[in-house]
Amino acid sequence: MDTTLRDGEQTSGVSFSATEKLTLAQLLLEELQVDRIEIASARVSQGEFDAVKRITDWAKEKNYLEKVEILTFVDKGVSIEWMKEAGAQVQNLLTKGSLNHLTYQLKQTQEEHFGHIQATIALAQENGIATNVYLEDWSNGMRNSPDYVYAFLDFLATQPIKRVLLPDTLGVLTPSETFDYLHKIIGRYPKLHFDFHGHNDYDLGVGNAMEAVKAGIHGLHLTVNGMGERAGNAPLASVVAVINDFLPEASTNIKEKSLYKVSQLVSTFTGFRIPANKPIVGANVFTQTAGIHADGDSKKNLYFNDLLPERFGRKRSYALGKTSGKANIVKNLQELGLTLNDADLKKVTQRIIELGDKKQKVTTHDLPYIISDVLDSNTEQQHVVVKSYVLTHSKGLQPSTTVAVEIDGETLEENASGDGQYDAFLNAIRKIYKKKKKQLPQLIDYAVHIPPGSHSDALCETSITWLNEGKEFVTRGLDSDQTVSAIKATEKMLNSIVL
Numbered sequence: 001m002d003t004t005l006r007d008g009e010q011t012s013g014v015s016f017s018a019t020e021k022l023t024l025a026q027l028l029l030e031e032l033q034v035d036r037i038e039i040a041s042a043r044v045s046q047g048e049f050d051a052v053k054r055i056t057d058w059a060k061e062k063n064y065l066e067k068v069e070i071l072t073f074v075d076k077g078v079s080i081e082w083m084k085e086a087g088a089q090v091q092n093l094l095t096k097g098s099l100n101h102l103t104y105q106l107k108q109t110q111e112e113h114f115g116h117i118q119a120t121i122a123l124a125q126e127n128g129i130a131t132n133v134y135l136e137d138w139s140n141g142m143r144n145s146p147d148y149v150y151a152f153l154d155f156l157a158t159q160p161i162k163r164v165l166l167p168d169t170l171g172v173l174t175p176s177e178t179f180d181y182l183h184k185i186i187g188r189y190p191k192l193h194f195d196f197h198g199h200n201d202y203d204l205g206v207g208n209a210m211e212a213v214k215a216g217i218h219g220l221h222l223t224v225n226g227m228g229e230r231a232g233n234a235p236l237a238s239v240v241a242v243i244n245d246f247l248p249e250a251s252t253n254i255k256e257k258s259l260y261k262v263s264q265l266v267s268t269f270t271g272f273r274i275p276a277n278k279p280i281v282g283a284n285v286f287t288q289t290a291g292i293h294a295d296g297d298s299k300k301n302l303y304f305n306d307l308l309p310e311r312f313g314r315k316r317s318y319a320l321g322k323t324s325g326k327a328n329i330v331k332n333l334q335e336l337g338l339t340l341n342d343a344d345l346k347k348v349t350q351r352i353i354e355l356g357d358k359k360q361k362v363t364t365h366d367l368p369y370i371i372s373d374v375l376d377s378n379t380e381q382q383h384v385v386v387k388s389y390v391l392t393h394s395k396g397l398q399p400s401t402t403v404a405v406e407i408d409g410e411t412l413e414e415n416a417s418g419d420g421q422y423d424a425f426l427n428a429i430r431k432i433y434k435k436k437k438k439q440l441p442q443l444i445d446y447a448v449h450i451p452p453g454s455h456s457d458a459l460c461e462t463s464i465t466w467l468n469e470g471k472e473f474v475t476r477g478l479d480s481d482q483t484v485s486a487i488k489a490t491e492k493m494l495n496s497i498v499l
Contacts, residue, residue, distance in 0.1 A: 097135025171201030
């Protein structure tokens with residue numbers, strides 16, 4: 001049972017619109033093929049009512065109403081009236097699963113509480129509404145008041161209900177406790193259907209879900225991206241992968257290939273960003289960064305495990321950065337349909353490592369630009385080298401540059417100001433060339449862009465068009481800094497003209 005639309009919406013700052021709830025309900029039931037969805041709490045707001053009504057209208061047309069569940073309360077029938085108006089037919093009735101909650105929150109005896117529950121279940125039955133029962137704080141109930149929990153379950157065994165829902169409300173259980181408590185309960189009440197609802201406060205949500213299955217649990221409550229109050233709930237994608245790979249005694253109908261798509265949509269609707277290293281759905285989880293791993297993948301898939309990205313509609317990628325080796329570069333070149341000889345590959349690898357040292361993220365889209373720049377920079381002998389420069393830019397003051405240029409072994413230095421840092425740099429170069437009685441080409445176009453599709457800040461390419469003796473030509477520079485890329489383009493221009 002997916003409870004993203006109810007318990008997941010209790011993530012701080014998250015609220016789905018009615019349209020978003022309907023869209024996700026449709027995806028969860030038809031695309032992912034979850035068995036049931038819990039979509040709302042009764043009586044919360046008019047907006048919640050409108051969302052539920054839209055979902056139930058659609059579910060009725062599709063014959064899915066039994067799969068749509070609402071959290072309700074022991075409130076003398078108010079929740080049931082709300083459900084009737086909203087068109088829902090399954091209630092998940094919230095009750096007290098620990099003596100502490102019963103005593104200090106409700107301030108009732110167990111007989112009083114059970115009596116109110118019985119009346120609520122009977123009223124629901126009269127109105128054609130099926131009932132599941134949540135035992136809130138059940139995990140602490142088992143730790144601190146097991147006699148109360150067993151008395152409660154003895155009572156529920158006599159009631160016309162479909163399921164008993166056992167939540168680790170505060171996320172306090174260890175995997176061994178989860179198995180122990182559930183194994184005892186399932187063995188003691190073989191005719192009852194039990195669900196486990198895990199929270200992730202100690203990052204044990206997946207482990208607890210795994211042990212619940214081993215103990216014989218009949219259903220699990222999960223959320224997309226592990227959304228939920230505090231540290232969230234047990235995450236759907238991770239638990240599905242664990243069941244499919246490690247728990248042959250259990251099965252699900254979930255379509256693994258749709259997990260990533262739905263995860264991305266939930267992230268978009270909520271603004272709740274997915275950590276890059278989150279298993280199954282994170283941006284980096286199918287990305288090899290170390291060169292040795294890419295090399296191993298080329299040699300009998302040495303760094304593969306059973307979590308193949310294709311299972312989840314994803315692809316394996318090889319990151320480009322300071323830990324990249326030649327193997328990473330080759331993998332990315334293969335994706336682009338490119339090949340390089342060993343010498344050029346070494347030069348490109350070195351440039352990528354340099355960018356990685358600057359904490360820049362390089363993508364496959366950047367690679368053709370890097371290749372072009374690296375190979376182009378080695379096609380001509382360097383007669384002119386921009387050895388060093390200082391660029392200054394201050395509020396209220398004109399930008400200035402001091403630059404040192406080596407021309408055929410002779411170093412010349414000049415300072416100039418300009419309308420911008422690059423303009424100041426070019427003015428300083430003009431001064432140097434004036435000393436050499438040489439006119440520089442005229443700059444007639446200047447364009448800066450990032451590689452198409454790159455979505456990274458690793459590189460920008462500056463293309464400068466020059467006019468020299470009636471002929472136009474273009475030089476390009478590539479760097480993570482826009483001004484530096486322009487300086488590199490200018491250095492190429494200086495090497496292309498004859499002194």
